[in-house]
Amino acid sequence: MTALLVAEGLTKVFHRRFARGGDLCAVDDVSFTVHRGNVFGFLGPNGAGKSTTLRLILGLIYPTAGRVAIAGHDLSTDRLRALRNVGAFVEAPSFYPYLTGRKNLEIFTGLSGGVPAAEIDRVLELTGLKGREHEAVQVYSHGMKQRLGIAACLLPRPELLVLDEPTDGLDPHGIRQTRELIVHLARAEGLTIVLSSHLLSEVENLCNRVVILDRGRSILEGELAALERQCRRLEVSVDRPEKAAALLREKFGLAAEIHDTAFQAVQDHGQDARATGLHVVLDGTDLAAVNTALVQAGFAVRSLAPEARWLERIFLERTSSTDPGVRATEAQR
Amino acid sequence: MNAVGATGASGSISLGAVLRFEWTKLAGRRITWVPFLVLTLVVLIIVTTFHHLQFIYARSLFKTFGFVFQNKDEFVNGYYMTAHAMNPVFQLLMPIFISVAAGLMVAGEAEHGTLRACLVRPVSRTRLLLGKFVMLAGYSLALALFAIVLLTATGVLSFGTGNLYSLNILFNNGQEGASMVPAAEVPMRLVGAWLLATTGLMILAAMALLISALVESAAMAYVLTLSIYFAFLTLRSFPFLDWLYPYLFVTHMLRWQQCFYSFVKTGEIYVSLIHLAGYLIALLAAAVLLFEQRDIKN
Numbered sequence: 223m224t225a226l227l228v229a230e231g232l233t234k235v236f237h238r239r240f241a242r243g244g245d246l247c248a249v250d251d252v253s254f255t256v257h258r259g260n261v262f263g264f265l266g267p268n269g270a271g272k273s274t275t276l277r278l279i280l281g282l283i284y285p286t287a288g289r290v291a292i293a294g295h296d297l298s299t300d301r302l303r304a305l306r307n308v309g310a311f312v313e314a315p316s317f318y319p320y321l322t323g324r325k326n327l328e329i330f331t332g333l334s335g336g337v338p339a340a341e342i343d344r345v346l347e348l349t350g351l352k353g354r355e356h357e358a359v360q361v362y363s364h365g366m367k368q369r370l371g372i373a374a375c376l377l378p379r380p381e382l383l384v385l386d387e388p389t390d391g392l393d394p395h396g397i398r399q400t401r402e403l404i405v406h407l408a409r410a411e412g413l414t415i416v417l418s419s420h421l422l423s424e425v426e427n428l429c430n431r432v433v434i435l436d437r438g439r440s441i442l443e444g445e446l447a448a449l450e451r452q453c454r455r456l457e458v459s460v461d462r463p464e465k466a467a468a469l470l471r472e473k474f475g476l477a478a479e480i481h482d483t484a485f486q487a488v489q490d491h492g493q494d495a496r497a498t499g500l501h502v503v504l505d506g507t508d509l510a511a512v513n514t515a516l517v518q519a520g521f522a523v524r525s526l527a528p529e530a531r532w533l534e535r536i537f538l539e540r541t542s543s544t545d546p547g548v549r550a551t552e553a554q555r
Numbered sequence: 556m557n558a559v560g561a562t563g564a565s566g567s568i569s570l571g572a573v574l575r576f577e578w579t580k581l582a583g584r585r586i587t588w589v590p591f592l593v594l595t596l597v598v599l600i601i602v603t604t605f606h607h608l609q610f611i612y613a614r615s616l617f618k619t620f621g622f623v624f625q626n627k628d629e630f631v632n633g634y635y636m637t638a639h640a641m642n643p644v645f646q647l648l649m650p651i652f653i654s655v656a657a658g659l660m661v662a663g664e665a666e667h668g669t670l671r672a673c674l675v676r677p678v679s680r681t682r683l684l685l686g687k688f689v690m691l692a693g694y695s696l697a698l699a700l701f702a703i704v705l706l707t708a709t710g711v712l713s714f715g716t717g718n719l720y721s722l723n724i725l726f727n728n729g730q731e732g733a734s735m736v737p738a739a740e741v742p743m744r745l746v747g748a749w750l751l752a753t754t755g756l757m758i759l760a761a762m763a764l765l766i767s768a769l770v771e772s773a774a775m776a777y778v779l780t781l782s783i784y785f786a787f788l789t790l791r792s793f794p795f796l797d798w799l800y801p802y803l804f805v806t807h808m809l810r811w812q813q814c815f816y817s818f819v820k821t822g823e824i825y826v827s828l829i830h831l832a833g834y835l836i837a838l839l840a841a842a843v844l845l846f847e848q849r850d851i852k853n
Contacts, residue, residue, distance in 0.1 A: 236850075280675045283850035302677040310675040316668030321583050329576050333568055333676040374672070384675075 223257035226382055226414050231288035232278050234271075234438075248274040250438040251288070256382070256416055256431070261408045263429030263446075264418035267541050271438040272418040276312050276386050279416075281305065292382065306334070310384035315371020319360035323351060323370050326359055331377040342377060349373040349403065365396035372403060383407065384416045389424060397424075404428055422533045436541040451506055454532040457481075458516070459499040459524040466521050467500055473515055478502045501529075568678045573686030576673075577660075581690055586659070590652040590698055597648065598705050601640050602713050605631060616722055620733035632717035633710030634741045637703070638748075638815045639721070640710075644702050645752045646809065650759050650784050653695050654777040657763030660687045661846070663773030665853045674851055684846045688764055688839060695756045703749045719744070721815045734817040748814035751824065754831055755808030759784060761838035762804075768846040771853060807831050 234249040249271045256262045264272045277283045279290050281301050290297040295304035317326045324342065331337050346352045349369040354362070362370065368388060375383055388404065389397040405428065407413045419425050425432055426446070433443040442449070458478075460466045467478035479501045502512070509528065516523050529535070581587050610627040617624060624630050661684070664670035673683060719736040736744055762783065767776040787805045790796055800806045807827035813819055 277851070282671060282674055283852065284848070302679060305675065305677040308675065312671060312675070314668065316672045318580055318583065318669060320585065321579070325579065325583070329579050330672060330676065332572050332576050333673055333678045335568060335677070336572070 223259060225255045226258045226260075226293055227256040227262075227279065227416065228291045229254050229275075229279055229288065230290075232275060232285050232290065233287040234274055234278060234283060235286045248438050249278060249285075252433075252435065252438070252440045253288075254433050254440065254443055256414060258381075258414050259408075259412065260431050261404070261415045261417060261429045263425035263432040264416065264435065265420065265422065265425055265432055265537060266435035267420060269437075270435040270541065272420075272435055273313055273386055274438075275435065276310075276384055276416070276418055280308070280310050280312065280384060282312065307381035308384060309375030309377070309380035309382070310386075311371045311375060312384070312386045314387075314390070315367055315374065317359045317367065317370065317374075320358060322356050323359055323362065323366075323373075324355035326370065327355075327374055327377060330374050334378050337378045341379070345373045345376045348376070348406075350399065364391050365393065365399070368392060368396065368400060369403070372400070372407075376407070380413065382414045382416065386418045387420070388417065389419070389421065401428060422531075422537055426533050434537065434540065441540050442536070449536070450532065451504075453503070453536050455529040456502040456504050456509060456512065456526065457499060457529055458502060458512075458526050460516060461522045461524075463500050466516060466519075469515065469519055469521075470500075470502060470512065474507050474512065476502050476504065476507060476512075499525075504528075568676075568682065570682055570686060570689075573678065573682055574689060577686050577690040581656075581694065584659075587656070587694070590648075591701055593648070593652075594644070594698070594702050594705060597644065598640070598702075598709050601636065601706075602709050605636050605710075605714065613722070617720065617733055620722075622720060622733055622735070630717075630720040632714045632719075633707060633712070634716060634719040634736075634738070634745075635721070636710035636714060637706040637745060638719055640706050641703070641748065641752070642812075644706070645699070645756075645811070646788070649695070649698060649702070649752075649756055651777075651781065652698060653691065653756055653760050654763045654780040654784070655773075656694055657691055657760060657767050657780065658773040658776035660691060661764060661767035662770050662776040663767075665851065666772050668853060671851050671853065680847050681843050684764070684768065684843055685839075688761065688842075691760045691764060692757055695760055696753050699749055699753045699756060703745060707745060716741070719815065723816065734815060736815065736817065744814045744819075747819075748811040751811035751814065751827075754828065755811065758804055758808055758831055758834045758838065761835050761842065765838050765842035765845070768842050768849065804830070804834055807834070 230253050232249050232252045233247070236246045236248055238244065238246060252271070252275055254262075264275065266272045274283070278285050279292070279297070281290075281297050281304070284298075290304075292304040293307055297304045317323075318329075321329070324346070327342050327345070331342070343352070346355050349372055351366065351369055351373060354366065359367065359370065368391075372385070372388065375385070385404070389400045392400060401424065404415060404417070408415055408428075417425070417428060429446055431443075431445050432449070434441050458466070463480045467480060470476045470478045481499050481501050504512070509526070513523060513526050516526075608627070610631060614624050614627070617630065622630070661670065664673070674680065716738050718738050719734075719741045721734050721736075723732045723734055759780070763776065763780040766779045766783075767773075770776050770779065784805070787803050791800060791803055791805050807830040810824055810827035813824060
């Protein structure tokens with residue numbers, strides 16, 4: 223797989239002469255590579271530097287240090303060529319509200335060299351806006367504006383799509399439609415997508431590679447499948463958890479951590495809510511083999527399931543809240 | 556095939572494509588047309604007022620400079636109305652209209668996020684800003700033309716034509732006395748005044764665009780632009796600061812007023828044109844440099 227977007231040592235310091243606290247380092251030495259065909263997720267709490275990083279890779283703001291290259295073109299020296307194959311919106315898609323949806327697409331596309339009218343029709347069809355394109359954008363719902371934003375990104379047909387919080391503010395139907403559209407664009411149209419979100423399920427469902435940012439720094443980057451293999455735990459509700467842990471260590475070399483809070487699965491089944499269990503990182507070991515070993519050794523296995531919210535756990539463990547109230551509570555703990 | 560937009564051989568977007576983009580936005584925005592409506596209303600009010608006024612005070616002033624008129628019909632005509640209405644229209648209204656338009660073009664777009672949407676496209680920042688300036692200049696030209704044609708047409712239709720008498724003091728030339736321009740010369744004088752006034756407005760457009768490229772909100776942009784303009788205009792109203800006049804850009808912006816003197820000082824007009832060209836180049840260069848380096852944070 224070839225690299226389409228390369229960011230090396232990106233750093234952005236905002237000089238704030240009159241602000242308390244002095245300069246702000248919004249992005250600090252962030253590096254990542256997006257390969258062709260990837261759906262790359264940017265994760266991070268509010269204020270982590272996601273949007274600033276996206277602005278840096280789109281040339282909207284200039285890095286204090288580091289470089290960005292898109293399709294081999296350095297953004298600082300060859301911005302126009304670098305952006306030629308990029309479709310993007312940052313923070314929220316913005317349009318001229320007094321113009322129709324179609325007219326907005328036409329004029330923005332004009333800034334990228336223009337496309338045939340049939341291509342605009344195709345994209346309107348794809349984003350479900352056909353039939354509403356002659357209405358002024360000011361009467362569009364939030365969901366329609368988001369879809370028009372994606373439509374604008376697809377004209378002219380880009381190689382790289384950069385979407386910042388594409389489902390932000392949408393209702394469940396809108397979220398589902400947008401996610402289906404992104405999956406379609408990645409799989410059927412073969413686009414490389416960089417997606418920023420603080421919705422973990424969204425990133426988990428859509429992306430194959432992620433970077434987690436916190437306070438401007440990259441704290442984790444990798445293939446989602448590999449991270450899952452390394453980090454996703456098996457939640458086992460079992461009697462005699464210490465002995466079960468010893469068995470798993472001996473038989474499979476697995477590190478098992480005794481966990482004394484009740485599992486949701488146990489509670490759901492009306493069983494002992496204080497039942498203890500194990501957290502086991504499988505690291506490639508077959509789940510069925512673990513189950514068989516425990517049962518054959520005479521353990522009463524009440525439930526055995528892969529951790530449902532593993533990415534959320536990793537995210538919460540490794541990132542800090544930007545909300546001062548939440549931070550104070552975390553500090554007290 | 557029905558294609559939209561244009562790409563140059565190098566892949567960058569042509570100035571023509573940027574101008575089409577700017578024109579579509581400008582024409583589609585309702586506020587673009589409001590100044591035309593305001594100008595129409597102002598002209599109607601002026602015509603009505605001219606019908607009802609007896610110009611007693613003006614006659615007494617003219618008398619002190621040797622022009623004796625028994626009634627207003629001897630000096631009030633379409634040309635008189637146009638020349639005298641140009642003062643408030645070109646000194647007050649037009650700068651407001653242009654500052655607002657310029658504020659919306661860059662700072663307003665930054666505020667609403669549409670500037671960001673433009674700049675993630677492969678368009679050069681310099682070309683985008685120059686496109687905005689050309690459109691703003693065209694808009695100023697059109698507004699100025701509309702104002703002067705409407706004033707002249709309604710004035711001539713309502714009050715006919717004749718020699719143009721004017722009080723020099725009204726035209727800020729720092730001289731006392733009154734002027735008379737023969738009727739046959741007035742149309743050319745009006746064209747000259749329109750061209751000079753429009754050239755002066757270009758400076759304001761460039762300054763407004765520079766300020767608009769620096770600040771984050773449209774309101775801030777036009778308040779700053781108008782504050783600077785009116786501050787300089789105020790400086791120009793103090794006679795004891797007359798030594799400063801040649802260095803104030805407003806002096807050169809308002810040089811069109813000389814077109815209504817009995818004798819036009821062409822030398823002063825050329826000097827002002829050179830100053831205006833210098834201001835234009837400096838302001839545009841500063842706007843482009845700052846816009847190229849600006850972080851688009853909104």
